[in-house]
Each structure stands twice: as structure tokens, then as C-alpha cells.
Amino acid sequence: MNIILLGAPGAGKGTQAHAIEKNWRIAPLATGDLLRRITSSETGAEENPLSIELREIMATGALIPDALMIGILEEEIALSKYANGFSLDGFPRTEAQASALEGMLLKNGLRIDAVVLLTIDEKALQARIEGRLFCPSCGASFHSSLNPPKREETCDMCDTRLERRKDDNAETLRKRLEVFHGQTEPILPFYEKQNLLIKIDGMRSIDEVAEDIQQSLLKLDTRS
Ligand SMILES: [Zn+2]
Numbered sequence: 001m002n003i004i005l006l007g008a009p010g011a012g013k014g015t016q017a018h019a020i021e022k023n024w025r026i027a028p029l030a031t032g033d034l035l036r037r038i039t040s041s042e043t044g045a046e047e048n049p050l051s052i053e054l055r056e057i058m059a060t061g062a063l064i065p066d067a068l069m070i071g072i073l074e075e076e077i078a079l080s081k082y083a084n085g086f087s088l089d090g091f092p093r094t095e096a097q098a099s100a101l102e103g104m105l106l107k108n109g110l111r112i113d114a115v116v117l118l119t120i121d122e123k124a125l126q127a128r129i130e131g132r133l134f135c136p137s138c139g140a141s142f143h144s145s146l147n148p149p150k151r152e153e154t155c156d157m158c159d160t161r162l163e164r165r166k167d168d169n170a171e172t173l174r175k176r177l178e179v180f181h182g183q184t185e186p187i188l189p190f191y192e193k194q195n196l197l198i199k200i201d202g203m204r205s206i207d208e209v210a211e212d213i214q215q216s217l218l219k220l221d222t223r224s
Pocket of ligand 1: 137139155157159160
């Protein structure tokens with residue numbers, strides 16, 4: 001089974017990719033991680049022509065051409081770890097890319113079986129992020145409303161004054177959500193038309209979301 005995983009920041013996409021891997025033995029394929037791995041000097045790939053080309057493109061801040069990205073993905077999914085399928089994260093982001101991906105998969109006798117969109121309530125997510133508190137001394141974490149410390153703004157474990165993380169603010173979240181919408185909305189109609197889109201409420205507990213995804217995928221599995 002091959003899945004595309006879509007979700008706003010804070011929806012728990014990475015966690016769910018691992019839950020899907022556990023339940024279906026299909027490997028997460030995050031294009032960001034893949035590109036980092038290909039271009040990383042640690043993997044010894046730095047003299048590889050593809051690595052050089054990619055680093056040149058990424059250094060200019062330009063987007064990686066669709067045909068190149070499709071070629072990279074084609075090579076990657078041929079690896080044995082994807083024998084049962086993949087959950088793709090980070091690609092496609094345009095309808096042209098979605099269509100090119102479909103063509104490449106078809107050529108390899110494969111297809112996308114489901115597009116899982118983890119939906120969020122933006123106001124609730126904002127409250128969730130803004131309420132986060134952590135202890136700079138022992139690292140314990142709290143939440144002003146969901147998991148409040150016994151004494152206001154004070155660590156239960158070590159009495160240190162609690163702090164908020166600098167990037168836990170409404171402005172950062174708003175920017176991330178904008179990027180998410182810009183990268184996700186263009187491809188939704190493509191997959192909606194093919195009846196592949198599964199919307200999952202991503203605001204519940206990790207286990208509830210995982211169970212909901214599992215039930216949806218089981219239904220698909222019996223259908224095909
Ligand atoms: Zn503490």
C-alpha cells in the first residue's frame with residue numbers, strides 16, 4: 001500500500017507515519033530527509049554527480065525540477081525497504097507533480113492507494129502551542145491549561161520558574177500554517193477526484209488518530 005501523508009504543523013504527521021509503518025510495514029519516505037541524506041557529506045555521497053547537482057540547486061534556493069525529483073523517488077522506492085509500500089511526505093506539492101508521480105508509479109506497476117490528510121483546528125492548535133511551558137532546569141514540560149503546574153509558572157519537580165519556548169507563538173504558527181496551505185491545497189482536488197482523499201481529525205490523542213487512520217486503511221484494503 002502506498003500512501004501520501006498530508007498534515008499541518010502540529011498535527012503529528014511524523015508520529016503517525018511511524019504508527020502506519022508499525023501496522024502495515026510500509027516505510028516512511030519524507031522527501032526532506034531523503035534529500036538531506038543524498039546531499040550529506042556523512043553518507044559519502046558528496047562526489048556523486050546527483051549529489052553535486054542537487055547541492056548546486058539547493059544552494060541557490062531554487063526548487064528541484066520535477067523530473068529530477070521524480071527520478072530520485074523512482075530510484076528510492078525501488079529499494080527493498082519499500083517492498084510493502086511507502087508513506088510519502090513532502091511531495092507532491094503541485095498538481096503537475098501529482099500527475100508526474102502518478103505516471104512514474106504506473107510505469108512501475110504501482111499506484112497511490114490513499115492520501116491521508118490530518119486536519120487540525122487552527123484556533124485550538126494555537127491555544128495548544130501557546131500554553132506550552134517548560135522547565136529550563138530539569139526539562140519537565142507543562143501546559144497552562146491542559147497540564148498546569150501545581151503552582152503557577154513554577155516547576156513541580158524542582159521549583160524553577162517555567163518558561164515558554166521562543167518559537168511557540170502565534171506568529172510562527174501562522175507562518176507555518178500559511179506554508180502548509182500553500183503546499184497542500186493545490187493537490188487536494190487531484191486526489192479528491194480520484195476518491196483517494198481520507199480526512200482524519202488530527203486534534204485528538206496520538207492513539208485515537210492512529211486508530212482512525214488504521215480503520216480507514218483497513219476499509220481500503222478490503223475494498224481493493
Ligand atoms: Zn524543573
